[in-house]
Amino acid sequence: MSRTSYLPGFYKLSPEERVRIVKEFADLTEEETQLLLKAGNLDLSVADRMIENVIGTWPLPLGVATYFVINGRDYLIPMSIEEPSVVAAASNAAKMARPGGGFVASSTDPIMISQIQLVKVEDPEEARRQILAEKEKILEIANSQDPVLVRLGGGARDIEVRVIDTEMGKMVITHLLVDVRDAMGANTVNTMAEAVAPFIERIAGGKVYLRIISNLADRRLASARAIWKKDAIGGEEVVEGILHAYTFAAADPYRATTHNKGVMNGVIAVARATGQDTRAIEAGAHAYAARNGRYTTLTRYWRNEDGDLEGYIEMPMAVGIVGGITRVHPIAKIALKILGVKTARELAEVMAAVGLAQNFAALRALVTEGIQAGHMKLHARNLAMAAGATPDIVDEVVERMVREKAIRFDRAREIIEEIRRSRG
Ligand code: COA
Helix, strand or coil: CCCCCCCCCHHHCCHHHHHHHHHHHHCCCHHHHHHHHCCCCCCHHHHHHHCCCCCCCCCCCEEEEEEEEECCEEEEEEEECCCCCHHHHHHHHHHHHHHHCCEEEEECCCEEEEEEEEECCCCHHHHHHHHHHCHHHHHHHHHHCCHHHHHCCCEEEEEEEEEEEECCEEEEEEEEEEECCCECCHHHHHHHHHHHHHHHHHHHCCEEEEEEEECCCCCCEEEEEEEECHHHHCCHHHHHHHHHHHHHHHHCHHHHHHHHHHHHHHHHHHHHHCCCCHHHHHHHHHHHHCCCCCCCCCEEEEECCCCCEEEEEEEECCCCCECCCCCCCHHHHHHHHHHCCCCHHHHHHHHHHHHHHHHHHHHHHHHCCCHHHHHHHHHHHHHHHHCCCCHHHHHHHHHHHHHHCCCCHHHHHHHHHHHHHHCC
């Protein structure tokens, strides 16, 4: 059988037929192909409607973080992630935030931005004025696309027009600002942008190319703050250490990137569990972190009058609880039920709180025992399983590796062998 990726119409096949082709291509065993086709809690037929060329599903662990109190309410936080210690760390941070009252979170209205790019205009400033003068008509055209959203209290609210300098000359960029309520909003704002584009061409001349959402959702911000009482986190010295860790990150993009990666460990795990567009959130977060021309932290920390540590996070949070896969993916639906959020804003606020918690936990570990201790302890379990530890011996393998401070694959293998030999 020749190995070719030239497969016209592959997408028209059923997942089973596709698997048969991939099996030949990659020499998969019968066992491997059966595993691909084994439906978990996401049915293959559902998966097949979600993306193209489906040959299976790719399961990830789903955990819940404990101890979260946000705006006075207790939450269990569903998190889906492959990395050990993230769920434990979030819970740990939330536990330590409880004596200070937990997290106080808020958010702006869910305003998404759609961009309409107008080029080849003779007088860009005049075009800008012409577009702004027709604001009401533009909003009307946009809103006629989604009467349901308007009925729910959302809809296009405003426009902004910017003239930008590019290598291909000046461009007139119209921003449609749309309140998307409980949706992530990409579809809505893209449809609106496409609808108003011909009108913009008509009034300002020139040619419209792009009509698409901006993932720099800086009008849709979520924020959270928390007080970590010094006695709850290990005292004065820990507060001092975290402030040093934070100011390092605030001043240095190399560190800030890792600092924010820690934030995103939490944010994206919740996003994944609840069926969000994780790439949109990532892209928005990092662009927002660089909004002043230099990449810096999404969180801030300071010592309050009582000597306790206060933390704050603010970031774009384009999330939805309607539309997308939130109502299709069975586990996303359950995750949203576990969270019990009633609006997209509430979900955004929860996610901001989790991002702050995650960041705090990592910083605290870094300035005390170092990140590896907690991380490796949990990582040891993965290693042990990968090395072939069966459920009856995995705890013993982990415990021995941790005790020996030898959390390595080869050592896991040896210990497994030793245990098996000793048990005959
Ligand atoms: N599973 C789930 N939660 C765990 C846990 C585990 N194995 N170990 C600790 N926790 C959570 C629990 O909420 C626990 O409270 P509880 O015992 O009342 O349920 C809380 O953490 C404190 O437990 P403790 O035993 O004091 O934790 P620890 O001091 O051994 O810390 C970590 C272990 C992993 C939580 C801690 O080292 C940490 O926060 N590290 C940061 C890791 C990180 O940031 N990872 C991501 C990037 S590398």
